[in-house]
Amino acid sequence: MNKNVYSVGQVNNYIKNMFAQDFMLHHISIKGEVSNCKYHSSGHIYFTIKDAQGTMNAIMFARNRRGLKFTMKEGDKVVVTGSVEVYERDGKYQIYAREIELDGAGNLYLKFEALKRELEEMGMFAQEYKLPIPKYIRTLGIVTAPTGAAIQDIRNIASRRNPGVQLILYPALVQGDGAAESVVNGIRALEQLGVDTIIVGRGGGSIEDLWAFNEEIVARAIFECRIPVISAVGHETDWTIADFVADLRAPTPSAAAELAVFDRRQAAAEIQSKMQRMEQLLRQKIAFSRQKLLHDQTRLRYLSPMNQLNEKRRRTLEYEEKLSAQMERQIKDKKHKLMLLAGTLDAYSPMKKLGNGYAYVEGPEGKALLHSDDVKTSDAIAVHLLDGTVKAVVSEVVKNE
DSSP states (O other), X not given: OOOOOOOHHHHHHHHHHHHHXXXXXXXXXXXXXXXXXXXXXXXXXXXXXXXXXXXXXEEEOGXXXXXXXXXXXXXXXXEEEEEEEEETTTTEEEEEEEEEEEOTHHHHHHHHHHHHHHHHHTTTTOGGXXXXXXXXXXXXXXXXXXXXXXXXXXXXXXXXXXXXXXXXXXXXXXXXXXXXXXHXXXXXXXXXXXXXXXXXXXXXXXXXXXXXXXXXXXXXXXXXXXXXXXXXXXXXXXXXXXXXXXXXXXXXXXXXXXXXXXXXXXXXXXXXXXXXXXXXXXXXXXHHHHHHHHHHHHHHHHHSHHHHXXXXXXXXXXXXXXXXXXXXXXXXXXXXHHHHHHHHHHHTOHHHHHHTTOXXXXXXXXXXXXXXXXXXXXXXXXXXXXXXXXXXXXXXXXXXX
């Protein structure tokens, strides 16, 4: 019996052709954990992908690395898409990777960061575009699941703080297929309804559970909404794209209700405090006005024509009294000075001299005789006395030695 004998190369080539003819192996995605990862100087990446049941060699050529959005390392959970082929020389099969993505949360995180950067560069997170949250509202729109802890928490907080606020729920899908579209429809429906504020959110969960709030269509719906939107997705540590775009981010749905619905009792206390303050200010204003009125009345009385006339009369009397007193003082002073002058004049009076036994002698020419040289013998002279004049003739002139 003849049997066919093949060379190793023939068998390897045959197996290679079988792999090449299998469509599934030509375009397949395999997930597993990365090990033995090596970045070659040529730009190729050599690694092994493994799971609990087995291992498979893998290679990504440098020309395909442009689509790789992360640096692959040991232990990464990845999904490798490419073709499984036989390396004919060694008779080993391996996957030739055309695309590598992080598996599960890791890949979603990369998408999250990429969309976040894109929207931030577009300015959709800018503070200048955020609407202020009204302090006092009458209607609150809520986009969330009709069942679950989120809506119950919001209802409980809102009813406790202000049961007068109307809550309008749009029952939306918050995870799974169609969740993002459902949330968008809810935002637009409540916007058309004209509520005062909208809360968009859900309870906590994994990044996969919260992914609807990381979709671009949800971000754009929040950004374009003309009504203030509060995001309340997950727990305090959970951040989504919706949180960055929303006008206000609340760490939890309960906190969102606290921010959206004003406390009626607190508001009443604030109103009471403001009324008391207004009353106090009003009393102060009235007291000030009264004081000003009294001041104006006093000033008016002071500036009235009759009061000014009386004031002028009073001042005139004062001036008259002062003038009269000054005149009396001046007259008295002048009298005193006159008496002194009269005394001095009297002391120098010729008549006073004559009264004391002195005489006034005139020469022949009618001039006063002061010296013996002014007369000579036989000159006629006149001697004036106190009560008359004696005419005489000089009989002899005697000079003092």
